[in-house]
Amino acid sequence: MPQTIATLRHPPASNNLGRRRLGNTGLEISIVGFGASPLGDVFGIANPAEGVRAVHHAINEGINFFDVSPYYGLTLAEERLGHALEGRRREVILSTKCGRYGATEFDFSAKRIRQGLEESLKRLRTDYVDIFHAHDIEFGDARQIIDETIPAMRQLQQEGKVRYVGISGYPPHFLMCIAQEVPVDTILNYCHYNLLATDMNNELAPFAESRGIGLINASPLHMGILTEQGAPAWHPAPPEVHRAVRQAVEYCHTRRVDLSEIALGYCLRYPRVATTLVGMSTTLEVQRNLSAMEDRVAPDVLKRIEEILAPVHNTQWPTGRPENS
Ligand code: NAD
Numbered sequence: 001m002p003q004t005i006a007t008l009r010h011p012p013a014s015n016n017l018g019r020r021r022l023g024n025t026g027l028e029i030s031i032v033g034f035g036a037s038p039l040g041d042v043f044g045i046a047n048p049a050e051g052v053r054a055v056h057h058a059i060n061e062g063i064n065f066f067d068v069s070p071y072y073g074l075t076l077a078e079e080r081l082g083h084a085l086e087g088r089r090r091e092v093i094l095s096t097k098c099g100r101y102g103a104t105e106f107d108f109s110a111k112r113i114r115q116g117l118e119e120s121l122k123r124l125r126t127d128y129v130d131i132f133h134a135h136d137i138e139f140g141d142a143r144q145i146i147d148e149t150i151p152a153m154r155q156l157q158q159e160g161k162v163r164y165v166g167i168s169g170y171p172p173h174f175l176m177c178i179a180q181e182v183p184v185d186t187i188l189n190y191c192h193y194n195l196l197a198t199d200m201n202n203e204l205a206p207f208a209e210s211r212g213i214g215l216i217n218a219s220p221l222h223m224g225i226l227t228e229q230g231a232p233a234w235h236p237a238p239p240e241v242h243r244a245v246r247q248a249v250e251y252c253h254t255r256r257v258d259l260s261e262i263a264l265g266y267c268l269r270y271p272r273v274a275t276t277l278v279g280m281s282t283t284l285e286v287q288r289n290l291s292a293m294e295d296r297v298a299p300d301v302l303k304r305i306e307e308i309l310a311p312v313h314n315t316q317w318p319t320g321r322p323e324n325s
Contacts, residue, residue: 017062017290022274023214025164025185027093027130031268032289033065034058035218035279039080040073043224043232046281048080055084057283059091061290067188067218067277069097069135070120078123089126095188096120097135097168099149108140110152117156132162133188137178138169138320146182166214172204174324179213188277190218193270195226195248195263195305196241197314205272218277220267227260236317244312248305255301262305264292 019028037043039051055066068081078096085092098116099108107116113134121127132153137145145167153165166186169175175187187208192200200217208215225231225245235242245259252259267276278289318325 017293019064020274021214022093022216023186023208024212025131025214027164027214029065029093029214029275030063031275032063032264032293033067033216033275033277034063034286035277036066036068036077036081037072038077038279038281039068039084040075040077042072042077043279043281046080048083050283051080051281052084054281054283054286055081056088058280058286059088061286063286063290064091065093065095065275065277067095067216068124069100069133070116070123071097071100071102071135074102075119075123078120082124082126086125093130094124094126095131095133095166096124096129097133098153099137099140100135106136106139108134108137108144108149110148110155113149113152114156117161121161128161128163130163131166131186132156132164133166133168133186136169136320137167138171138174138324140321140324142174142178142324145178150182150184164214166216168216168218170319171325172200172202174320176204176207179207179211183211184213186214186216188216188218191222193217193267193273194220194222195266195309196222196245196312197316199314201270201272209272215273216275216277217267217270217273220264220276220278221260222263224279226263228258236319238315238317241312241315244309248308251304251308252301255298257297257301258288259305261288261292262297262302264289265295265297266302268293269295 018031022029068077098113100106134149156162164185166184168188172189172192189200221227249259280286
């Protein structure tokens with residue numbers, strides 16, 4: 001039975017997983033969000049049946065926010081998430097994206113935005129998304145994003161196919177500049193607030209707060225670097241960042257603690273974002289990431305990790321059009 005926007009109700013948290021208000025949207029979103037890019041084999045081959053179990057386990061444990069994109073696994077992540085959400089769609093706040101369809105494939109035109117949404121809705125097996133993000137807008141033409149892309153997304157909102165409209169990308173300053181020109185409901189920024197970088201806090205977070213824009217922090221593990229297994233081969237961070245994190249991992253071994261859990265806990269304590277999106281595809285990851293909320297890190301351990309990572313703090317990499325970085 002198709003669900004209309006007017007009838008949408010998200011049930012209250014069934015457990016202790018905290019929720020925060022997502023800007024002025026009125027959505028109450030779990031502080032841990034489920035990043036679905038790993039379901040699309042972005043970080044290695046995922047087991048599809050285990051992915052379904054991970055999604056169900058996350059919902060059962062109170063995670064109500066799921067983020068995906070047609071770009072992740074070139075539609076595979078949307079397909080798999082759509083399948084996993086069958087029968088559970090009403091329980092979640094679902095975000096997908098438009099404008100990015102491949103490593104170098106971008107199209108922020110109104111026509112493609114509309115077509116992209118229709119395709120995403122089919123894969124996600126739903127007739128609306130809660131949040132529709134223009135994906136990695138630093139690869140687009142700023143004037144087009146402002147004059148064509150966001151208005152096209154607002155039109156889809158008017159039609160009831162999306163509830164809220166947002167932008168996503170890497171450079172916090174560019175995201176802020178666009179949102180100054182054209183109102184958006186949410187901003188998703190990645191790799192700019194975690195153990196390796198905190199510059200989301202400089203101007204983007206206060207700006208979002210001042211405008212009532214819901215701020216979403218993505219990639220608390222810096223796209224997989226802050227893990228025991230290390231980053232995937234495609235990771236854009238320079239070698240010195242990888243080396244510093246390996247040192248931190250070795251230190252964590254000596255203290256018998258888990259760097260990923262500490263890294264996620266660090267993000268969850270940051271009050272200026274509504275949620276932190278962590279990429280997951282197994283129930284074990286869901287379980288570990290929920291336990292990061294227990295916040296057991298000893299202050300001296302955190303201090304030592306921060307010291308090890310200090311030489312590479314806020315290291316960035318070039319991405320998008322030069323004029324947008
Ligand atoms: P991440 O920092 O969340 O790292 C994901 C990697 O860490 C995966 O390999 C995952 O298997 C692993 N992992 C997760 N939990 C772990 C644990 N407890 N222990 C060890 N390893 C663990 O990076 P991400 O997935 O890129 O970011 C999270 C989500 O944010 C994405 O899935 C996506 O939904 C969103 N995102 C959006 C954008 C954008 O819109 N431009 C960019 C980046 C991320």
